[in-house]
Amino acid sequence: MPAHRIKINPIVLAAAPGIALLLIFFAIPLANLTVRSLTDPEFGLGNYKAVLGSQTYLRVGWRTIWISFLAMSGCVLIGTPVAYAIAHSKRRALVVATLAVLGLSFLTSSLIRAFAWMILFGAQGPIVAILNAAGLDVHTLLATQVAVVVGMIHFLLPIYALTAFAGFRNMPFDLVVAAEGLGASRWYALRTVYFPLALPSIINAGSLVFVIALGFFITPALLGGPSEMMLGQLIAISISKFGDFGFAAAAGVLLMVITLFLLSAVQWVSKAGQRQ
Amino acid sequence: MKNRGMISKTSIGAIVATLLLHVSHAQSQETLTISASGGSYDACVKAAYLDGWEKETGIKVVVGGGAWDLGVWRAQQETGKTEWDVATSDPGQLRQLVRNGWVMPIDPELPNKNGGLVDFPGLVPKFDGKIYALPTEIFSTVVTYNSKAFKGDKPKTWADVFNAKKYPGKRLFSNVPVDFGVLEVALLADGVAPENLYPLDIDRALKKLDSIKSDILWYDFGTQQVALLQQGDAVIGAGWDGRVKALQRDGGTIEFSTEQAIVKPDLWILPKGGNSELGARFLAFIDNPERQAKFATCIGYAPALRKAYDLLPANQKFTVDPNNLKGVVVWNDEYWAKNARDVTARFNEWLTK
Known part of the structure; x- marks a missing residue:
């Protein structure tokens, strides 16, 4: 037997570089940002008072949360069936093709995608042409909530679908088969057996894209108007x-605190729901 | 500034350029780093100034990140890592830079050399007797429209831009009033005389804007300015003459009116912490009638040096003749330096309502 050495949990060891990275690139800048918000230009809560005292920031802040919520809802509605299909489909070609499409669109720059939507939603774009052919009098779809939310969903969908897929893949699909064996319809089995088990993955993936959506800047700037202005745009101007x-730091910290609060509320509700 | 485009890219560009700069400084001998301004401006700077400078001095020029973002300035000054030896600026930003002590004074005699500058109000502002910038040309914010949109009379004045009955369609304005003069435009459209424009009557301007608010398409980036007009999402608005001319050269159908132009000079400055000695040499190099005439022909902005006008091609016309400023509105940098923050807050409050 070799002499006893100090035992380091291999998991801790494996996580060390990651933790160090998080510390250097997230924890320290975040602390720095918070200190800035309290000390620049002078010590005190002045920046927070200024942000919270500004009708503009409050209005745009809530709008940011609302638009992010819409984008997240779109991802859940569209992305969940996609994640389900690639997690459980037996057709390999379909799975590989779907994953490839998601992966490729994920790799395209958000700026390029926003510019592409700018043309698609623009006055000479196909969407306006179709709407006009259908008898609607539309000149442009730029500077509308539809444009911003669609542009955001387009960016967030691969992230949502791939995250949900990772959760769904490990789900015991046998349970659905078993439920069907006991006489349940496929839809009934999905609703009562699969969905409750899948809910945590949906919530996790949804929370992830919601948080990413809150920080959006380019997409609302290029596709939206003042009614779709998001906090990132105001912060950028300041x-x-x-x-x-x-x-700007105070506005960022406030947005982060509200986000954390919303996320913990969601987590709490979902945990409480599972315990029932 | 001419190019507010790609704000997010600015900071990334600045960081990358700073890193590259450190590498290149460590390796080679002297280089001159100038700020980027984007698009056709940079191309003309290269053709009129940089190529000649490199040939004459043997000192290579590095075009770094843009200098229009005050956040980038502040980050560089606070960390003591100035990227640029010379940078471009505008009169409003210059006042903020001087106030913060982030620019170096330039040779006070430079604007008087080589025949001197055109007689343009506030072209060389003094701060405690010192000057901090060399103006090189004058550009204009003008009534800009897509010529395909209007069959009859072409729009000429700012009042036409606000006349949605005669010129129906979306109006295009920037949502940053400090750069693009949307408040000035509204007041001029409402009949305020250029000499009574400042201090701006914000209530009146916003009321005027209210009259067409649902018809306004707001943009965030300078690159959208002519793109949205050319694409047809908007039919009329406020644009920069240089950008319009660049688009016309590329076959665009955008035109502009020379009436009621709002004018501003472009400036070259020496950022604190850069190689100001070399930077000053570069300023002296571009303060040259031949080079400025070449630049003006390329970009379409009126040169600041008086002698440059003798060297221009006979058919060269500018939006504004600096020697005849009748009916022209000179953008008031002093007003904006004092009030930009408050005015922007009020404007945003109105905008997001």
């Missing part, structure tokens, strides 16, 4: 035009 780091 930095690029005025160098207001403290104010």
Whole structure:
């Protein structure tokens, strides 16, 4: 027997580089940002008061949450069946093709995708042409909520579908088969057996895309108008035009706190639901 | 600034350029780093100034990130890592930079050399007797429209831009009033005389904008300015003459009116922490009638050096003749430097309502 050495849990060891990375690239800048928000230009809560006292920021803040919620809902509605199909389909070619499409669109830059939508939704784009052919009098779809939410869903869908797929893949599909064997219809089995078990994966994937959506900047800037303005755009202006780091930091910290609050509420509700 | 495009890319570009700069500084001898301005402006800078400079001095020029983002300025100044030896700026930003102590004074005699500058109000602002910028040309914000949209009379004035009955369709404006003058435009359209424009009557401007609010298409990036007009999403709006001319050269159908132009000079400055000695040499190099005439012909902006006008092609016309400023509106940088923050907050409050 070799001499006893200090035992390091191999999991901790494996996680160490990741933790160090998170610390350097997230924890420290985040702490830095928070300090900035409290000290720039002077010590105190002035920046927070300014953000919370601004009708514009409150309005745009809630709008940001609402638009992100819409985009997330779209991802859940469209992405869940896709994730289900690639997780359980027996047709390999279909699975590989779907994964390839998701992966490829995930790799395309958000800027290029937003510009593409700008043309598609624009006055000379096909969507306007179709709507007009159908008898609707539409000039352009730019600067509409539809354009922004569609553009955001387009960006977020691969992230949602791939995350949900990773959860769905490990689900015991046998249970659905067993339920069908006991006389349940496929739809009834999915609804009562599969869905409750899949819910945590849906919530996780949904929360992930919701958080990403909150930080959107390019998509609402190119596809939206003032009614779809998101917090990222206001923060960008306060930095690029005025160098207001403290104010921008406070707005960022507030958005983060609200996000964390919303996410913990969702987690709490979903846990409570599972216990029942 | 001419190019507010790609804000997110600015910071990335700045970081990458800073890293590259450190590598290149460590390896080679002297280089001159200038800020990028984007698009046709950079191409003309290269053709009129950089190629000649490299040939004459043997000092290579590196075009770094854009200098229009005050956040990038602040980050560089706070960390002591200035990217540029010379940068482009505008009069409003210059005041903020001087106030923060982020620019170096330039040779006070430079604007008087080589025949001197055109007689343009506020072209060379003094701060405690010092000057911090060399103006090289004057550009305009003008009534811009897609010529295919209107069969009869072409729009000429800002009042026409607000006349949605005669010129129906979406109006295109930037949502950043400090750069693009949407408030000035509204007041001029409402009949305010250029000499009474400042201090801006914000209530009146917003009321005027309210009258066409549902017809306005707002954009975020300078690149959208002519693109949305050319694409037909909007039919009329405020644009920069240089961008319109560049699009016309590419076969676009966008035109502009020279009436009631709002004018602003482009400036070259020496950022603090850069190689100001070399930067000053570059400023002296571009303060040259031949080179400025070449630049003006390329970009379509009126040169600042008086002698440059003698060297222009006979058919070269500019939106604004700096020697005849009748009916022209000079953008008031002093007003904006003082009020930009408050005005922007009020404007955003109105905009997002």
